[in-house]
Amino acid sequence: MADDLEFQDEKRRWLEGTYSSSPEDGRPFVTVSSEPIEPLYGPGDVEDLDYARDLGFPGEYPYTRGIRSNMYRGRFWTMRQFSGFGTANETNRRYHFLLERGQTGLSVAFDMPTIMGRDSDDPMSEGEVGRCGVAIDSVVDMQALFDGIPLGDITTSMTTNAPASILLSFYLVAGERQGVPFEAIGGTIQNDILKEYIAQKSWIFPPRPSLRIITDVMKFCAAEVPRWNTISISGYHIREAGSTAAQELAFTLADGMAYVEAGIEAGMDVDEFAPRLSFFFNSHVDFFEEIAKYRAARRVWARVMKERFGATKEDSLLLRFHTQTAGCSLTAQQPENNIVRTAYEGLAAVLGGTQSLHTNSMDEVLALPSEKAAEIALRTQQVMAYETGVANTIDPLAGSYFVEHLTDRLESQALAYFDEIEAEGGVLEAIERGYFQRRIADAAYRYQMEIEKGERVIVGVNRFSHRDERQDIELLKIDPEVENEQLEGLRRVRGERSEEAVAEARGELHRRAEGTDNLMPAILDCVRAHMTLGEIVGVMKAVFGEYREVPVY
């Protein structure tokens, strides 16, 4: 357009004249992803932007401005604080504490043994039980975790991947025992195994059987648990492992496409399962870059689903997402500063149109959150929602030359990464060749070096710190007795169940694992027979084998 050309000429004139008459201070002007930022953006920087085609209206294709027509005027995002530690009973008390203080959804943090599908009495579990999340060995623990919380009235997100099918079954049976039918149960399992191989590294089985388990869950839930989000396709961990914003966006959406392909290959219609796919992104500290990332994500996903996969249901096109503020942006030094970082990051997520949000506690870089720190984190969201007015209008930054330019840039960077992944032979091949792992390790190392050279300032770490600082905030301590208590509960469960029922359930799961029948009904029967997590995983491992990574650094 002529106006835009004129703007670019005028911008050049201004840059070389008026702007350069006052010097810059010499620091690099780059995003947290090391992307260069110009002093000024204007109409010529978004010259290809077509309002109707690229932005549209909230609740309308391509959903850049938001997936709901009314967004936060209908209701605020779900305030969903991730939490879990010690035994199920202790975590249950924390859940009641958070719900009484106005939290609107639950999110379960499991301990490492549970995440890895091991029982608390597994030799590898020693010292890890209840440490970085809650220990869950059987459905009995899951029932205790939600004691007094009606599962038909609340939605729960569970951060579980390799053993997600089993934890979901624990949850469903816990609901069944509260008298809540499957169709009334709502929530999310992360169930995103691809990003485990890429970034988070909590795997059990090799990729191909893992994908089969996931498609079994997708099929089962489409028929029986219609309110369940079967995968939360996660960029969060990719970013925490050190990726850039563009890599987080691209690798996550590429994983999403791989799941859609797997679902189609498993014989499902794309519109049958796509509406239950959801996403999970990081909110790092670079404010505008993050907002642009969410906007770009919605647009790219809608276009991919429509144009590449031929989805026709509107719900299949919507990129619904949860956001967590960036754990990796928090500092052990001057930990109270983390409250401020988290508030900015949460604000970016809300301005980017998130459906739910976890704001980190200030002490998460030192330990699991104390009650006090967890409450401040929740209050941060409530202040944002009820006091600042940022949720009064939808997508308030649309039309900002800068934000639209960044949105376009992230979109084109994502498309370029899709081509690279394609050239590697697709997501699975790229994982096996270490493509993602190398990219992320390179970005993480570059970021660290930027900090060490002082090119990147971290307040309280490489600037504005003094020598005699001591941590003086109260930290949550996990009682070492937790492990013994958990082991005792586990022994009780094994002692009181019918071994006959266990043998029968085990046999049926083994048969299905070797064949092609859906695993879920058999896993549910194992759970009802009080088989433990490690025992159920053991049956599947015997058939599917275990994944081994070739370490690269």
Added chain:
Amino acid sequence: MKRTKRVLIAKPGLDGHDRGAKVVARALRDAGMEVIYLGLHQTADQIVRAAIDEDVDVVGLSILSGAHMTLFPRVLELMKECGAPDIKLIGGGIIPEDDIAELERAGVTKLFTPGTPTSDIVAFVEAL
């Protein structure tokens, strides 16, 4: 002539957060040391055996899962049992100050907290 330092970096236990371990491994390598990166999900036994087989001077462990009070002492104990008490054990991760003091008293040479520049870790290992 002083021999080039040999360092083994590993992730013990079930924790998969390997960003820190990999950054440190690369920084030590770039500083000219010989680095063996053992990777994830290592038992104390695997770590100590590899340390002896590879004849390393230093073992560095990264733990973010809260299991540090079990895993560091176990590795120390095994090193003594296996007749390798001269190998220095260092580490890092999400470890509260009180626990750091206790582990350093128990024989861990040094624990680094988040935010430590890799140049500090390089200098520390060089000086060992």
